[in-house]
Amino acid sequence: MIDLDVVNLSRLQFAVTVLYHFLFVPLTLGLSFMLAIMESVYVMTGKAIWKRMTMFWGMLFGINFAMGVATGVVMEFQFGMNWSYYSHYVGDIFGAPLALEGLSAFFLEATFVGLFFFGWNRLSKVGHLTVTWLTALGTNLSALWILIANGWMQNPVGAVFNPDTMRMEMTDFAAVVFNPVAQAKFVHTVSAGYVLGAMFVMSISAWYVLKGRHIEMAKRSMAVAASFGLAAALSVVVLGDESGYLTGEHQQMKIAAMESMWETEPAPASFNLLAWPDQAEHKNDFSVRIPYVMGLIGTRSITQPLLGINDLVKRAEVRIRSGVAAYEELQRIRANPKDEDARKAFAGNWRDLGYGLLVKRYQPDLSKVTEAQITQAAWDTVPTVTPIFILFRVMVGVGMYLILFFATAFWFASKDKLSHSPRLLKIALWSLPLPWIAIESGWFVAESGRQPWVIEGVLPTYYAASGLSLLDVAMTLSIFVALYTVLFIVGVKVMLHAIQAGPKDDSRPAPAGQGIGSVRAALDA
Amino acid sequence: MENLIPLDYATLRVIWWALLGALLIGFAVMDGFDAGVAALLPLVGKTDTERRVVINVVGPVWEGNQVWLITAGGAIFAAWPMLYAASFSGFYLAMMLILFALILRPLGFKYRSKFEGTAWRNAWDGVLCFSGVVIALVCGVAMGNVILGVPHGMDPGTLRPVYTGAFYQLFTPFALLAGVLSVALLVMHGAVLLAWRTEDPIAGRARGWARLAALLAVVLFVLGGFWVAYGLNGQVASGYDMGGPSNPLAKTVTLQVGAWMNNFHAWPWMWIAPILGVAGALLVLLAPGAGALSFVASAASIAGVILTSGFALFPFLLPSSSQPAAGLTIWDASSSRMTLWIMLIAVSVFLPVITLYTAWVYRVMRGKVTHESVGGTPNSY
Numbered sequence: 001m002i003d004l005d006v007v008n009l010s011r012l013q014f015a016v017t018v019l020y021h022f023l024f025v026p027l028t029l030g031l032s033f034m035l036a037i038m039e040s041v042y043v044m045t046g047k048a049i050w051k052r053m054t055m056f057w058g059m060l061f062g063i064n065f066a067m068g069v070a071t072g073v074v075m076e077f078q079f080g081m082n083w084s085y086y087s088h089y090v091g092d093i094f095g096a097p098l099a100l101e102g103l104s105a106f107f108l109e110a111t112f113v114g115l116f117f118f119g120w121n122r123l124s125k126v127g128h129l130t131v132t133w134l135t136a137l138g139t140n141l142s143a144l145w146i147l148i149a150n151g152w153m154q155n156p157v158g159a160v161f162n163p164d165t166m167r168m169e170m171t172d173f174a175a176v177v178f179n180p181v182a183q184a185k186f187v188h189t190v191s192a193g194y195v196l197g198a199m200f201v202m203s204i205s206a207w208y209v210l211k212g213r214h215i216e217m218a219k220r221s222m223a224v225a226a227s228f229g230l231a232a233a234l235s236v237v238v239l240g241d242e243s244g245y246l247t248g249e250h251q252q253m254k255i256a257a258m259e260s261m262w263e264t265e266p267a268p269a270s271f272n273l274l275a276w277p278d279q280a281e282h283k284n285d286f287s288v289r290i291p292y293v294m295g296l297i298g299t300r301s302i303t304q305p306l307l308g309i310n311d312l313v314k315r316a317e318v319r320i321r322s323g324v325a326a327y328e329e330l331q332r333i334r335a336n337p338k339d340e341d342a343r344k345a346f347a348g349n350w351r352d353l354g355y356g357l358l359v360k361r362y363q364p365d366l367s368k369v370t371e372a373q374i375t376q377a378a379w380d381t382v383p384t385v386t387p388i389f390i391l392f393r394v395m396v397g398v399g400m401y402l403i404l405f406f407a408t409a410f411w412f413a414s415k416d417k418l419s420h421s422p423r424l425l426k427i428a429l430w431s432l433p434l435p436w437i438a439i440e441s442g443w444f445v446a447e448s449g450r451q452p453w454v455i456e457g458v459l460p461t462y463y464a465a466s467g468l469s470l471l472d473v474a475m476t477l478s479i480f481v482a483l484y485t486v487l488f489i490v491g492v493k494v495m496l497h498a499i500q501a502g503p504k505d506d507s508r509p510a511p512a513g514q515g516i517g518s519v520r521a522a523l524d525a
Numbered sequence: 526m527e528n529l530i531p532l533d534y535a536t537l538r539v540i541w542w543a544l545l546g547a548l549l550i551g552f553a554v555m556d557g558f559d560a561g562v563a564a565l566l567p568l569v570g571k572t573d574t575e576r577r578v579v580i581n582v583v584g585p586v587w588e589g590n591q592v593w594l595i596t597a598g599g600a601i602f603a604a605w606p607m608l609y610a611a612s613f614s615g616f617y618l619a620m621m622l623i624l625f626a627l628i629l630r631p632l633g634f635k636y637r638s639k640f641e642g643t644a645w646r647n648a649w650d651g652v653l654c655f656s657g658v659v660i661a662l663v664c665g666v667a668m669g670n671v672i673l674g675v676p677h678g679m680d681p682g683t684l685r686p687v688y689t690g691a692f693y694q695l696f697t698p699f700a701l702l703a704g705v706l707s708v709a710l711l712v713m714h715g716a717v718l719l720a721w722r723t724e725d726p727i728a729g730r731a732r733g734w735a736r737l738a739a740l741l742a743v744v745l746f747v748l749g750g751f752w753v754a755y756g757l758n759g760q761v762a763s764g765y766d767m768g769g770p771s772n773p774l775a776k777t778v779t780l781q782v783g784a785w786m787n788n789f790h791a792w793p794w795m796w797i798a799p800i801l802g803v804a805g806a807l808l809v810l811l812a813p814g815a816g817a818l819s820f821v822a823s824a825a826s827i828a829g830v831i832l833t834s835g836f837a838l839f840p841f842l843l844p845s846s847s848q849p850a851a852g853l854t855i856w857d858a859s860s861s862r863m864t865l866w867i868m869l870i871a872v873s874v875f876l877p878v879i880t881l882y883t884a885w886v887y888r889v890m891r892g893k894v895t896h897e898s899v900g901g902t903p904n905s906y
Contacts, residue, residue, distance in 0.1 A: 055903060062904065066635035069588060070628045076598050080613025081620050085685050087613070091606025092860040096868060099603040102596030103875035108882070111589035115886050117904035118585035122889050162861070164770035166684040167606070169861040334682065466614035467687055476621045483625070487632065494639050 002361075007465045009473040010082040013480060015447075017074050019440055020484050024068035026439050029143060029190050030197015030232075031061040032136035035116075036129075037224055043129045053217050054132070055120070056503035057201060062117060063495050067487070069110070074480075082473065086454055086464035093159045093170045094149055097177075101145035109138025143193070144186050151182025154251060154450060156458050161350045163333040163343070168458065184239060185446075191235040192442065195402055196435040198229025199428075202409065204499055206428035209419045214502055219419050222428075226413040230406035237399050251456060254449035255298055256309045257385045258392040260284055264308040268295025277385040282310055309382055317378040319457075322349045323356025324374075327366045354458040361462055383451040391441040398438035405431060530866045535767035535856070537865040541604045542842075542855045544872060546835045548600055552593035553831060554714070554824045557661075559587045561715020563630060564657030564708070567650050569719060569730040574896050576650060577638060580906045581899050582722045585890045587634055589883060591627070603868050607686070607773065607858040608842050611677050615688035616667055619695055623663050626656035638906045657715070658708060665707025668834060669700030672753065672785065674760065674846035677853075681774055689847055699752060706745040710827050713738035713809055717823045721816045722894055728814070735813035735823075739806040746802055746830060753837065759784025760844045765856045773857045778849035785837040795836040801829030 035058050042050035076098060080087050087095075112135045119128055158175030159168045170176065202225040205218035256262075260277040261269065262284065271293035276285040298306045307315075326349040332342035356366060359377035363369045409428065412418040419425070454461040532540070562583050570576035583590075602609045613620055629652050637649035676690035716735035720728045753759070758780045765776040789795050805826025809819055838844065845852035859865060892898070899905045 059904065062635060063639075065588075066631045069591065070631045073591070073595055073598075073627050074624050076595060076602075077613060077620055077624055079602065080598075080609045081617055082614070084610035084614035085683075087602060087610035088606055088684065088686065091602050091609060092864045095599065095601075095603030095606055095609070095860065096864060096871075099596065099599035099868060100871055102592055102599045103871055103879070106595060107589065107592045107875075107879045110592045111586075111879075111883055111886055114585035114588050115889060118902055119889060120903045121901070162770065165772055165861075170864050170867070173863070173867050331682075466610075466617070467685070468614065468617055472617050472692075475618070479621065479625065483628065487628070490632070490636065494636050497639065 002462060002465065002467075003470060004462060005470050006468055006473055007462045009470065009477055010465050010468070011461065013082065013473065013477045014078060016477070016484070017071065017078065017480055019443060020488075021068065021071040021075055022439065022443055023436060024064050024071065025143075026189075026193035026196045026435075027064050027200060028061070028068050029139055029193030030195065031057060031064070031200065032132075032139045032197075033194060034197050034201060034224060034228060035061060036132045036136045037228065038221075039129050039132050043125050049217060049220065052503055053221055056217070057221070058116065060200075060204075060495065060498060062113075063491065063498060065113060067491050070487070071484075082466050082468065083454070083464050084466040086459065089167045089459055089464065090156075090159075090455055091167070093152060093156075093168060093176060096170065096173070097145045097149040097152070101142055101149075105138050105141035105145055107138070109135055109142055112138065140190055143190050147186040147189055148177055148179065148182040151179045151185050152176055153455050154185075154446070155179055155181040156455050161353060163330055163346060164337065166334075168455075187239040188236060189442075191232045191239060192435070192439050194232035195229055195236055195406075196439065198225040198232060198406065199402070199432060199435045201225040202229060202428045203430075203432035206425040207499075208502065210422060210425050210429070215419065217503055222409070222418050223413045226406060226409040226418070230403070230410045233399070233403045233406045237403060240396075240399065251450070252307050253309070253312050253381060253383070254388075254446075256307065256312060257383050257388045257449055258445060259294055259306075260287070260385050260389045261294070261306065261308045262310050264305055264311045265295075267299070267305040268292045268302040269298065269306045270294055271297070272389075275389065277389055279382070279385055309385075313378045313381060316355065316381040317374055319352045319355040320359055320374050320377055323352035323354065324359060324366050324369055325356075326350055326353045327356035327360070351457070354453070354455070354460065357463050358452065358460050361460070380452050383449050388445050388449050392445045395438045395441040395445060398434050398441075402431075402434065402438070527863060530862060532866065532869075533768055534862045534865075537862060537869065538767070538855045538859050540869060541859060541865055542835075542839070544869075545597075545601065545605065545842075546832060548593065548597040550828045550831050552597050553664075553711070553827050555590040555593045557711045557827060558715045558718045559583050559590050559630075560657040560660045561711040561713070562657070562719060563633070563653040563715070564661065564712055565715050565719065565731070565734055566653050566657075568734065569716070569727050570650075571726075573643075573646060574899075575727055576646075577899050577906060578723055578727060578894050578896060579719060580634060580637065580653075581902070582719060582894045584634065584906045586886065587631070589886070591631070594627075600868070600872070604860055604865060605842060605853075605858055606860055607684075607771065608853050611686040611688070611853060612667075612671075612675075612843055614686060615675055615677055615690070616670075616695070617688075618692040619663050619667060622659055626659040626663075629653075630656040630660075634906055657711070661708040661711040662704045665704035666695055666700045668707070669697075669703025670695050671843060672703070672834060672838065673697065673699055673757065674844040674849070674852070676847040677843060677845045677851060678848035679773055679851040684772070684774070699749070699757065702745055702749055702752070706742060706749060706830070709738045709742040709745060710806075710823075710830060713742055713806065714820075714823045714827060717809055717813060717819045720814050721820055722892075724893055724895055732813040735809055735819070739809040739813070739823075739826075742806045742826065742830075743803055743810070746799075746806070750799060750833075754783050754786050756782070757785065758782055759787065759837070760841060760849060760852065761787065762840065762852075762854055762856075765854065767856045769856070771857050771859050771861075773851050773853055776850060776854070776857060778844075778852055780849060788836050788839055798829050798832035798836050801825050802833055803829070805829055 035054055038050055039054040042054060112131045115131045116135050119131060157179050158172035160171050162169045201221050205221040208214045208218040260272055260275045262282050270289040270291040273288045273290055275287035278285050295302060326346060329342045329346040332339050358380055359369055359373055360366060362373040362376055412421060412424060450456060452460050454464045566576055566579055570579045633649045633653040637646055678687040680687055713735050716731045719731035720735055761779050761784050762776050805822045808822035813819055840854040840856055841852060842855060842858055843853040
């Protein structure tokens with residue numbers, strides 16, 4: 001009934017489109033705040049250079065923002081298009097933060113961003129500054145609602161399964177909004193965006209200084225970027241640890257996979273600095289370990305043990321058995337909605353229904369499930385360990401490096417030596433891709449580590465897909481890949497052209513009739 | 526918690542049916558003129574300068590306008606999850622076509638004037654025109670198919686939506702009529718805005734296109750009305766519980782030619798909708814250059830056409846042609862009472878605020894867009 005090729009292609013399509021979208025969103029998050037900071041300095045000091053900075057970085061922000069808007073609508077639509085059973089099954093809860101994102105955040109951001117660009121000559125200084133801050137606020141609120149939605153996929157609180165409608169329904173909206181996983185993810189993710197924004201400003205400014213262009217503007221930009229970047233980089237790691245802690249509580253399998261920790265360790269668990277995971281044999285072929293560290297990250301204690309993959313699988317087996325029973329009770333309720341015995345039993349074990357659905361993949365008739373099938377389904381609860389293990393270390397490694405980098409840059413900037421140290425400027429320039437690598441790795445760890453679930457413990461991914469034909473999905477995936485490749489080239493071309501042209505404070509003539517040219521005309525006036 | 530909700534389930538469902546209409550009208554009126562302006566770009570702008578003027582009419586506001594679609598999508602997801610699931614997956618390739626246009630449009634606005642080259646700018650002008658036409662056409666064709674009923678079924682054990690049609694089957698004569706009607710309406714809308722916010726010769730060309738589009742819209746809308754009344758099967762649902770759990774398979778549905786007219790017979794006040802649809806377009810036909818008045822007339826016409834479809838279908842949201850009992854109605858495809866209530870509070874708080882600040886932004890950006898104003902505005906496209 002369910003075509004697993006369609007499921008896999010749909011997953012691939014979602015991953016491609018979301019990873020692509022997520023190249024632009026974090027930069028929007030970071031730059032919007034930096035623009036607001038720069039413009040605040042302009043309004044407070046009245047120095048025109050800060051206005052030119054805001055306008056220049058604002059123009060680059062706009063080029064990036066357009067790509068974010070263009071690729072963002074795809075994300076929302078895909079839930080209905082490729083994941084229709086998901087939409088039916090959890091729309092009652094998951095749809096609410098998405099709708100609220102539009103109502104409370106994206107409207108704010110998108111309405112004022114137009115005025116940010118076009119309102120320079122039509123608003124008072126303070127009026128325009130307010131618009132810039134509202135754009136930044138909208139951008140960040142938008143991230144909050146999206147991460148509340150995503151947090152619910154990781155830790156589905158405040159909802160119950162309704163056998164009459166065959167779906168999860170909301171019982172406690174406050175629990176969904178104040179989901180601790182969502183809150184931690186929000187701070188972690190927006191901080192990562194701020195780091196990217198800071199790195200972007202830092203690298204391009206460094207390039208200008210190395211080229212001997214726009215020195216005054218670049219110096220000031222780097223000072224903002226260094227301090228903002230340092231604060232953000234610290235916040236990512238401190239609050240990234242926070243999300244590790246929560247992962248430990250709610251998604252022990254994910255943390256075990258991040259750690260490639262097959263066996264439960266006596267508390268406090270040690271940290272695998274390096275390892276070569278062997279998924280088939282359920283062990284690591286070799287590992288380099290640091291004692292105590294994992295226990296501290298995962299549980300914030302030295303006495304609480306962390307469960308290994310093998311024990312978690314045993315626990316999943318128990319829940320699968322209970323889930324099979326829940327599924328049978330559900331069938332009785334569907335056949336006879338007045339069957340009170342079945343309802344009573346189901347109320348006791350509906351939480352395991354999702355585990356029953358895991359085994360349905362191997363035996364559509366759950367009354368005939370064998371022990372071997374239960375074991376097989378239990379092992380399905382282990383995500384593919386190696387890439388998660390590696391990319392987690394990539395993310396953490398880059399995060400550590402960026403703290404070091406921004407701390408150094410901050411030190412140099414506060415001594416006013418940053419623009420005189422070409423080595424550091426070159427490092428700044430070449431570090432530009434790193435935050436993106438860390439961010440995309442982080443997405444992979446969080447979402448791939450959630451597999452086989454689309455909603456942790458509630459709905460298996462394979463069960464959530466639409467009944468599309470393989471050809472349809474292959475077609476749309478090909479279109480996305482082709483279109484996104486072309487647009488990437490176009491976007492980079494436009495961005496590089498704008499960076500090359502630079503802010504209009506040097507002798508280089510502005511091309512007539514262009515946006516940049518009119519910026520200059522406005523400033524000269 | 527649930528006994529604290531002051532409205533009963535059936536009332537909440539009717540309110541959310543109205544809000545669905547409001548959001549779709551908001552999308553069609555606000556994003557609709559972006560689509561119309563984009564579609565008209567190569568027709569009303571002959572030189573590069575003229576085209577820049579045309580683009581800059583919507584330049585400061587297209588981002589906000591697009592959010593109507595995203596919010597409408599989110600609201601359908603939250604309030605009508607089954608409708609969201611069944612329609613978005615059923616219309617899969619049509620949705621992809623809309624996405625394709627929606628991905629390209631922002632980049633067209635933003636990137637077109639970043640380079641001088643004629644080839645670069647002409648290519649983006651073509652892309653913008655294509656995106657405007659496609660968005661209007663596909664939305665119209667989809668609406669036409671909803672009126673016809675779509676091959677949507679439902680697995681009784683899991684309530685999993687099952688769609689049995691193919692992409693090309695969407696393009697039936699009636700659906701194409703609806704698609705062209707939609708293009709005519711949005712082109713009219715965009716043209717009226719251009720006639721208002723630009724000067725001759727662009728405004729003059731726009732008035733001409735507004736007249737033509739308004740005429741076409743009236744003819745197609747009236748023709749479509751007769752087709753629905755005398756040539757198409759409508760559906761009648763019975764045996765449903767207005768306050769019951771959302772289970773589409775619990776009702777019975779009968780098919781009958783002209784049944785989509787039943788509501789207009791039962792509640793004659795509903796005739797306001799088609800009258801508005803025709804009268805608004807006629808006003809544009811007579812006075813395409815009356816500025817804000819023509820724009821309001823055009824918006825009223827669009828709202829009237831959307832309301833007409835909504836009234837005709839009530840209580841259906843997505844009638845099924847292949848398994849009529851599995852068609853979705855407002856009584857059996859909504860989210861839970863709790864979610865409807867929470868989302869109602871959210872909309873009641875935010876929609877007025879959104880309206881206020883959007884109005885303020887339009888006020889700040891008011892006035893005609895000319896060659897000079899484009900040159901003097903930072904960041905203009």
